Amino acid sequence: MKRLVLAVMTVGMLLAGAVQSAEETSAPATENHKVLDQITMNPGGIGGVESLRGASELETTRPADAFKRYPRDQGTIDSDYVYQPPLIPHTIRNYEVSLNANKCLACHSWKNAKEMGATKISVTHYETREGQVLSDVSPRRYFCQQCHVPQADAKPLVGNDFQRVDALR
Template sequence: MKRLVLAVMAVGMLVAGAVQSAEELHNPGGIGGVESLRGASELEATRAADAMKRFPRDQGTIDSDYVYQPPLVPHTIRNYEVSLNANKCLACHSWKNANEMGATKISVTHYQTREGQVLSDVSPRRYFCLQCHVPQADAKPLVENEFQRVDALR
Protein backbone atom coordinates (compact mmCIF):
# COMPACT_ATOMS: atom_id res chain seq x y z
CA MET A 1 0.00 0.00 0.00
CA LYS A 2 2.86 2.38 0.87
CA ARG A 3 4.44 1.72 -2.52
CA LEU A 4 1.20 2.55 -4.29
CA VAL A 5 0.85 5.84 -2.39
CA LEU A 6 4.48 6.74 -3.14
CA ALA A 7 4.01 5.91 -6.82
CA VAL A 8 0.88 8.08 -7.07
CA MET A 9 2.68 10.95 -5.32
CA ALA A 10 5.67 10.64 -7.67
CA VAL A 11 3.42 10.71 -10.76
CA GLY A 12 1.58 13.74 -9.32
CA MET A 13 4.85 15.59 -8.83
CA LEU A 14 5.96 14.83 -12.38
CA VAL A 15 2.66 16.10 -13.79
CA ALA A 16 2.86 19.26 -11.66
CA GLY A 17 6.41 19.88 -12.95
CA ALA A 18 5.28 19.48 -16.54
CA VAL A 19 2.40 21.94 -16.01
CA GLN A 20 4.78 24.44 -14.39
CA SER A 21 7.22 24.11 -17.33
CA ALA A 22 4.38 24.74 -19.78
CA GLU A 23 3.38 27.87 -17.85
CA GLU A 24 6.97 29.13 -17.93
CA LEU A 25 6.95 28.85 -21.75
CA HIS A 26 3.91 31.13 -21.93
CA ASN A 27 5.19 33.47 -19.20
CA PRO A 28 8.97 33.72 -19.39
CA GLY A 29 10.61 35.32 -16.40
CA GLY A 30 7.98 34.23 -13.92
CA ILE A 31 6.68 37.78 -13.35
CA GLY A 32 3.06 36.96 -14.11
CA GLY A 33 2.77 39.60 -16.80
CA VAL A 34 3.01 42.36 -14.19
CA GLU A 35 5.17 45.35 -15.07
CA SER A 36 6.61 47.45 -12.26
CA LEU A 37 8.13 50.94 -12.33
CA ARG A 38 11.45 49.36 -13.25
CA GLY A 39 9.94 47.55 -16.25
CA ALA A 40 9.19 43.93 -17.08
CA SER A 41 12.21 42.18 -15.63
CA GLU A 42 12.70 39.27 -13.32
CA LEU A 43 13.15 40.09 -9.68
CA GLU A 44 16.39 38.14 -9.61
CA ALA A 45 17.79 39.85 -12.71
CA THR A 46 20.32 42.63 -12.27
CA ARG A 47 19.99 45.65 -14.51
CA ALA A 48 22.02 48.80 -14.87
CA ALA A 49 21.32 51.45 -12.25
CA ASP A 50 19.41 54.55 -13.25
CA ALA A 51 21.47 57.67 -13.80
CA MET A 52 22.01 59.84 -10.73
CA LYS A 53 19.49 62.64 -10.45
CA ARG A 54 20.72 66.16 -11.14
CA PHE A 55 20.09 68.88 -8.57
CA PRO A 56 19.79 72.53 -9.60
CA ARG A 57 22.91 73.87 -7.83
CA ASP A 58 23.16 77.58 -7.13
CA GLN A 59 19.54 78.04 -8.10
CA GLY A 60 18.73 79.67 -4.77
CA THR A 61 15.17 79.27 -3.62
CA ILE A 62 12.81 77.22 -5.73
CA ASP A 63 9.33 78.65 -6.36
CA SER A 64 6.47 77.14 -4.36
CA ASP A 65 3.67 75.25 -6.08
CA TYR A 66 1.07 75.68 -3.34
CA VAL A 67 0.41 77.88 -0.30
CA TYR A 68 2.30 76.83 2.88
CA GLN A 69 4.55 74.47 0.92
CA PRO A 70 7.77 73.82 2.85
CA PRO A 71 10.72 75.22 0.87
CA LEU A 72 12.42 72.69 -1.39
CA VAL A 73 16.11 71.87 -0.99
CA PRO A 74 18.09 73.08 -4.06
CA HIS A 75 21.05 70.73 -3.45
CA THR A 76 21.74 67.05 -2.95
CA ILE A 77 21.39 65.63 0.55
CA ARG A 78 23.23 62.40 -0.16
CA ASN A 79 25.12 61.24 2.97
CA TYR A 80 23.41 63.88 5.16
CA GLU A 81 22.74 62.44 8.58
CA VAL A 82 19.52 63.57 10.19
CA SER A 83 19.04 61.38 13.22
CA LEU A 84 18.45 61.63 16.95
CA ASN A 85 22.18 62.26 17.46
CA ALA A 86 23.03 64.57 14.54
CA ASN A 87 21.43 66.94 12.04
CA LYS A 88 23.66 67.90 9.10
CA CYS A 89 21.14 70.52 7.92
CA LEU A 90 21.73 72.61 11.03
CA ALA A 91 25.45 72.90 10.22
CA CYS A 92 24.50 75.46 7.55
CA HIS A 93 20.90 76.54 8.17
CA SER A 94 20.83 77.27 11.91
CA TRP A 95 20.63 80.95 12.88
CA LYS A 96 24.14 80.65 14.30
CA ASN A 97 25.75 79.39 11.05
CA ALA A 98 23.52 80.61 8.19
CA ASN A 99 25.25 83.95 7.48
CA GLU A 100 28.72 82.43 7.54
CA MET A 101 27.68 79.53 5.29
CA GLY A 102 25.60 81.67 2.91
CA ALA A 103 22.54 79.51 3.56
CA THR A 104 18.90 80.32 4.23
CA LYS A 105 18.08 80.63 7.93
CA ILE A 106 15.55 78.30 9.51
CA SER A 107 12.18 79.96 10.05
CA VAL A 108 11.51 81.30 13.54
CA THR A 109 8.54 78.92 13.68
CA HIS A 110 11.04 76.06 13.97
CA TYR A 111 12.09 77.42 17.38
CA GLN A 112 8.58 77.36 18.88
CA THR A 113 6.64 74.68 20.70
CA ARG A 114 3.03 73.87 19.86
CA GLU A 115 1.98 76.24 22.61
CA GLY A 116 4.03 79.10 21.09
CA GLN A 117 6.82 79.07 23.68
CA VAL A 118 10.09 80.24 22.07
CA LEU A 119 13.06 77.89 22.57
CA SER A 120 16.78 78.59 22.31
CA ASP A 121 17.26 75.64 19.96
CA VAL A 122 15.22 73.94 17.23
CA SER A 123 11.95 72.50 18.51
CA PRO A 124 11.94 68.69 18.71
CA ARG A 125 8.86 68.59 16.45
CA ARG A 126 10.82 70.49 13.74
CA TYR A 127 14.20 68.76 14.19
CA PHE A 128 13.81 66.10 11.46
CA CYS A 129 13.98 68.44 8.46
CA LEU A 130 13.49 65.76 5.81
CA GLN A 131 9.94 65.07 6.97
CA CYS A 132 8.86 68.25 5.20
CA HIS A 133 11.79 69.56 3.14
CA VAL A 134 12.82 67.45 0.16
CA PRO A 135 15.44 67.97 -2.52
CA GLN A 136 14.13 69.06 -5.91
CA ALA A 137 15.82 66.93 -8.55
CA ASP A 138 15.61 67.10 -12.31
CA ALA A 139 13.92 63.71 -12.50
CA LYS A 140 11.23 62.19 -14.67
CA PRO A 141 7.98 61.62 -12.71
CA LEU A 142 7.32 58.01 -11.70
CA VAL A 143 3.63 58.33 -12.55
CA GLU A 144 1.60 60.67 -14.76
CA ASN A 145 0.75 63.92 -13.04
CA GLU A 146 -1.64 66.71 -14.04
CA PHE A 147 -0.92 68.93 -11.03
CA GLN A 148 -1.27 72.66 -11.72
CA ARG A 149 0.39 75.36 -9.62
CA VAL A 150 -1.96 77.60 -7.60
CA ASP A 151 -2.91 80.61 -9.80
CA ALA A 152 -1.66 83.13 -7.23
CA LEU A 153 1.83 81.55 -7.32
CA ARG A 154 2.29 81.60 -11.12
Protein backbone atom coordinates in the same frame (compact mmCIF):
# COMPACT_ATOMS: atom_id res chain seq x y z
CA MET B 1 -5.49 2.82 17.40
CA LYS B 2 -5.42 6.49 16.38
CA ARG B 3 -1.85 6.10 15.12
CA LEU B 4 -2.85 3.11 12.99
CA VAL B 5 -5.76 4.99 11.41
CA LEU B 6 -3.51 8.00 10.78
CA ALA B 7 -0.86 5.78 9.14
CA VAL B 8 -3.45 4.08 6.89
CA MET B 9 -4.87 7.46 5.84
CA THR B 10 -1.40 8.82 5.08
CA VAL B 11 -0.51 5.82 2.92
CA GLY B 12 -3.86 6.12 1.15
CA MET B 13 -3.25 9.79 0.33
CA LEU B 14 0.23 9.06 -0.98
CA LEU B 15 -1.11 6.31 -3.24
CA ALA B 16 -3.95 8.53 -4.48
CA GLY B 17 -1.44 11.28 -5.29
CA ALA B 18 0.77 8.85 -7.20
CA VAL B 19 -2.21 7.56 -9.22
CA GLN B 20 -3.35 11.11 -10.02
CA SER B 21 0.18 12.08 -11.08
CA ALA B 22 0.39 9.07 -13.38
CA GLU B 23 -2.98 10.01 -14.96
CA GLU B 24 -1.84 13.60 -15.58
CA THR B 25 1.34 12.54 -17.36
CA SER B 26 -0.55 10.15 -19.63
CA ALA B 27 -3.43 12.58 -20.38
CA PRO B 28 -3.26 14.83 -23.48
CA ALA B 29 -2.04 18.37 -22.84
CA THR B 30 -4.89 20.79 -22.30
CA GLU B 31 -4.81 24.54 -21.86
CA ASN B 32 -4.71 24.10 -18.06
CA HIS B 33 -1.72 21.79 -18.31
CA LYS B 34 0.14 24.33 -20.47
CA VAL B 35 -0.43 27.03 -17.85
CA LEU B 36 0.70 24.70 -15.08
CA ASP B 37 3.83 23.83 -17.05
CA GLN B 38 4.66 27.54 -17.45
CA ILE B 39 4.19 28.12 -13.73
CA THR B 40 6.44 25.21 -12.77
CA MET B 41 9.09 26.31 -15.27
CA ASN B 42 8.97 29.93 -14.01
CA PRO B 43 7.70 29.78 -10.40
CA GLY B 44 8.69 33.35 -9.47
CA GLY B 45 7.42 35.23 -12.52
CA ILE B 46 5.61 38.54 -12.54
CA GLY B 47 2.26 36.94 -13.24
CA GLY B 48 1.48 39.36 -16.07
CA VAL B 49 1.66 42.42 -13.80
CA GLU B 50 3.67 45.48 -14.81
CA SER B 51 5.11 47.91 -12.29
CA LEU B 52 6.89 51.24 -12.55
CA ARG B 53 10.08 49.34 -13.38
CA GLY B 54 8.35 47.78 -16.40
CA ALA B 55 7.67 44.19 -17.34
CA SER B 56 10.74 42.59 -15.82
CA GLU B 57 11.11 39.40 -13.86
CA LEU B 58 11.47 39.91 -10.14
CA GLU B 59 14.53 37.68 -9.99
CA THR B 60 16.48 39.57 -12.65
CA THR B 61 18.72 42.40 -11.57
CA ARG B 62 18.89 45.43 -13.78
CA PRO B 63 21.60 48.08 -13.71
CA ALA B 64 21.09 50.86 -11.19
CA ASP B 65 19.80 54.20 -12.40
CA ALA B 66 22.31 57.02 -12.70
CA PHE B 67 22.46 59.43 -9.78
CA LYS B 68 20.26 62.47 -10.21
CA ARG B 69 21.99 65.74 -11.02
CA TYR B 70 21.43 68.69 -8.72
CA PRO B 71 22.06 72.08 -10.31
CA ARG B 72 24.68 74.10 -8.43
CA ASP B 73 23.63 77.37 -6.86
CA GLN B 74 20.19 77.46 -8.42
CA GLY B 75 18.94 79.80 -5.71
CA THR B 76 15.45 79.79 -4.26
CA ILE B 77 12.99 77.49 -5.96
CA ASP B 78 9.43 78.81 -6.30
CA SER B 79 6.65 77.08 -4.37
CA ASP B 80 3.92 75.20 -6.19
CA TYR B 81 1.31 75.31 -3.43
CA VAL B 82 0.57 77.24 -0.23
CA TYR B 83 2.50 76.00 2.84
CA GLN B 84 4.84 73.92 0.71
CA PRO B 85 8.08 73.26 2.60
CA PRO B 86 10.90 74.99 0.71
CA LEU B 87 12.88 72.73 -1.60
CA ILE B 88 16.61 72.26 -1.03
CA PRO B 89 18.54 73.94 -3.89
CA HIS B 90 21.71 71.85 -3.44
CA THR B 91 22.80 68.27 -3.03
CA ILE B 92 22.60 66.73 0.43
CA ARG B 93 24.70 63.68 -0.32
CA ASN B 94 26.68 62.64 2.79
CA TYR B 95 24.74 65.04 5.03
CA GLU B 96 24.34 63.45 8.44
CA VAL B 97 21.02 64.03 10.16
CA SER B 98 20.78 61.76 13.18
CA LEU B 99 20.05 62.00 16.89
CA ASN B 100 23.61 63.21 17.45
CA ALA B 101 24.17 65.58 14.52
CA ASN B 102 22.31 67.69 11.98
CA LYS B 103 24.48 68.97 9.11
CA CYS B 104 21.68 71.30 7.94
CA LEU B 105 21.92 73.35 11.12
CA ALA B 106 25.61 74.08 10.44
CA CYS B 107 24.43 76.60 7.81
CA HIS B 108 20.72 77.21 8.36
CA SER B 109 20.50 77.76 12.13
CA TRP B 110 19.82 81.32 13.25
CA LYS B 111 23.32 81.44 14.72
CA ASN B 112 25.14 80.51 11.46
CA ALA B 113 22.82 81.54 8.61
CA LYS B 114 24.07 85.10 8.10
CA GLU B 115 27.74 84.10 8.16
CA MET B 116 27.13 81.18 5.77
CA GLY B 117 24.85 83.13 3.42
CA ALA B 118 22.08 80.58 3.91
CA THR B 119 18.37 80.92 4.57
CA LYS B 120 17.43 80.86 8.26
CA ILE B 121 15.10 78.10 9.32
CA SER B 122 11.59 79.27 10.15
CA VAL B 123 10.66 80.39 13.65
CA THR B 124 7.98 77.68 13.55
CA HIS B 125 10.79 75.13 13.84
CA TYR B 126 11.48 76.42 17.37
CA GLU B 127 7.93 75.86 18.66
CA THR B 128 6.30 72.84 20.27
CA ARG B 129 2.86 71.62 19.22
CA GLU B 130 1.40 73.65 22.06
CA GLY B 131 3.06 76.84 20.76
CA GLN B 132 5.75 77.03 23.45
CA VAL B 133 8.92 78.69 22.09
CA LEU B 134 12.12 76.71 22.61
CA SER B 135 15.74 77.88 22.60
CA ASP B 136 16.71 75.17 20.12
CA VAL B 137 15.04 73.41 17.20
CA SER B 138 11.94 71.45 18.21
CA PRO B 139 12.46 67.68 18.18
CA ARG B 140 9.50 67.30 15.80
CA ARG B 141 11.23 69.62 13.28
CA TYR B 142 14.79 68.32 13.73
CA PHE B 143 14.82 65.77 10.88
CA CYS B 144 14.76 68.14 7.91
CA GLN B 145 14.32 65.56 5.14
CA GLN B 146 10.91 64.57 6.47
CA CYS B 147 9.54 67.70 4.78
CA HIS B 148 12.32 69.27 2.71
CA VAL B 149 13.71 67.49 -0.34
CA PRO B 150 16.45 68.41 -2.80
CA GLN B 151 15.22 69.54 -6.20
CA ALA B 152 16.72 67.46 -8.98
CA ASP B 153 16.15 67.47 -12.71
CA ALA B 154 14.56 64.02 -12.77
CA LYS B 155 12.12 62.43 -15.18
CA PRO B 156 8.79 61.80 -13.41
CA LEU B 157 7.91 58.17 -12.71
CA VAL B 158 4.27 58.75 -13.65
CA GLY B 159 2.43 61.37 -15.69
CA ASN B 160 1.54 64.58 -13.89
CA ASP B 161 -0.67 67.48 -14.92
CA PHE B 162 -0.43 69.40 -11.62
CA GLN B 163 -0.91 73.17 -11.94
CA ARG B 164 0.27 75.79 -9.44
CA VAL B 165 -2.39 77.63 -7.50
CA ASP B 166 -3.37 80.90 -9.16
CA ALA B 167 -1.86 83.04 -6.39
CA LEU B 168 1.61 81.56 -7.00
CA ARG B 169 1.74 81.94 -10.81
